[in-house]
Amino acid sequence: MNRVLVFGAGGVGAYFGGRLAQAGMEVSVICRSDFEHVRDKGFEIESGAGNMLFRPAGVYEKCTAYPGTPDYLIVTSKVLPDFDVAAHIAPAVGPGTVIVLLQNGIDIEKDIARAFPDNEIASGIAYIGVYRLGEGRIKHQAAGRLKLGNYPGGFISPQVQYLVDKFVEARVDCEAVNDIELFRWIKLVWNTPYNPVSVLSGGVDTQVISKTPELEKICENLMREICQAAAAYGKELPDDIVERNLEYTRNFPAYKTSMLLDYENKRPMEVEAIVGNVMRLAQRKGLCLPYLETTYALLRSVNKINLETPFSLPIEVVNS
């Protein structure tokens, strides 16, 4: 139970992979964009909790290159409809491999569970502010907590508990939970409003949203719709969750959502994982959620147009 392969080693993958290496596990990574740099020099992780140099046991461009199969295959790539994670990881998945999905959104496990019906699937949520500074350079900005559970929930397997223990050994605030789905819903209450609204409003940070009453009201209504959808799936979220999320965001420093950063950098946004899936889950229960529907339709189109349109520069800069 010592071999770990991290698939999609961006900020989240590098950080948590590095932690597991600190706990003595043999951590390799699949890493496309910075492959040569990371192979030669590893990851430099800047963190307020102490800088960390993470030299993976192996660095590969593809799972086919990984020797043997890992005990844990931790997926930290984005959830995108055009990106078939199952096909990419299949060559490295052995009979005993636990597949750990450390990704955003809801209802994101089913494709993997269907593709690997005989493997244990774990699902996890990362609460962390971490991003890529440059080649092999990662900035860990804030937090760094994890919740891990089995999918579908209802129990905690020895394999999941072992991984949680390893994280804790590496001083990560990591908790094993019976019902990871509940925490996905709770995280959605923040993600589903603020991420799309920050993009669709023309590109604003969280403070602008909080200070613009009609925008904050849209976020509030989206939160209430998420709570309705969660309730339809038997997850009764606490009564004050909406007010607490609004309050938290008002008091948090101005923050650009990950979706806005993706938008500005013309990277695909996680439209389905964060907005589309929850809308479809709600529709399946007969709910009509107009704020969510509007948000989804507009965001899907904006994402498409954004990826088709070349980068641009302000004319003032061009002429100077």
Add this chain to the structure above:
Amino acid sequence: MNRVLVFGAGGVGAYFGGRLAQAGMEVSVICRSDFEHVRDKGFEIESGAGNMLFRPAGVYEKCTAYPGTPDYLIVTSKVLPDFDVAAHIAPAVGPGTVIVLLQNGIDIEKDIARAFPDNEIASGIAYIGVYRLGEGRIKHQAAGRLKLGNYPGGFISPQVQYLVDKFVEARVDCEAVNDIELFRWIKLVWNTPYNPVSVLSGGVDTQVISKTPELEKICENLMREICQAAAAYGKELPDDIVERNLEYTRNFPAYKTSMLLDYENKRPMEVEAIVGNVMRLAQRKGLCLPYLETTYALLRSVNKINLETPFSLPIEVVNS
């Protein structure tokens, strides 16, 4: 009853002003941007119905320069919160002046009615495809109908009937109506969905909207909300109005809405006249219209950000 002053002589003002001149009225214009050109050379209007040179009786930069007062002051400027039309036209409004608001949107008459309580207010809707090609050059592309009525409605004054007759004399399909508000609601059923959605979806034409099921669905839901709001004000719109508007747009050639053109040219969009006012009217009747609220909140923010952000060029163009 022969003196006409057109305030805000863009495409709509130049076209209909020119028509009234053809019917023998003395038509002057207030024209800021192309002032010198129009003063010296008039308007050249290209039209499938026959090209037209319109030399106004007088061309002025401001209403203060207009000699005396007109019988009809026709306002064709955009409806924008920061633009105080009442203050601009006041110097030209005499005791007998009929103020004719030939503008988009709903609930746009009240500020003028309040500012000029003793003047007759007429309200009109133009159904026309017309735009500015360049200095003093106007392209009349399609249609060119008018509906005119008194504000508030319930009757047609001799003054309004006289103006309608003059338009008809100039071969404009112009109708005097008892209840202009009804026609504003009907026009809103198209304007309030397609204008904002074309912008908020990342900038798409009407054909893209019609062919993207989830975007067309948002338009459909917005239409139904407009019908609800209209009904709350005693205007029962025909049952099939939604289906007819969807169908019409599907069969109409790809078309960039005026709001999208304003957005792309970084001109202020008529957010309040076309979206905000109807939302507030609905709220005053206790209606909750989520599609409209979401659209309004996002569009208002996009408009603000768009006007603050400089023009940009695609990097490919910059580097070539």
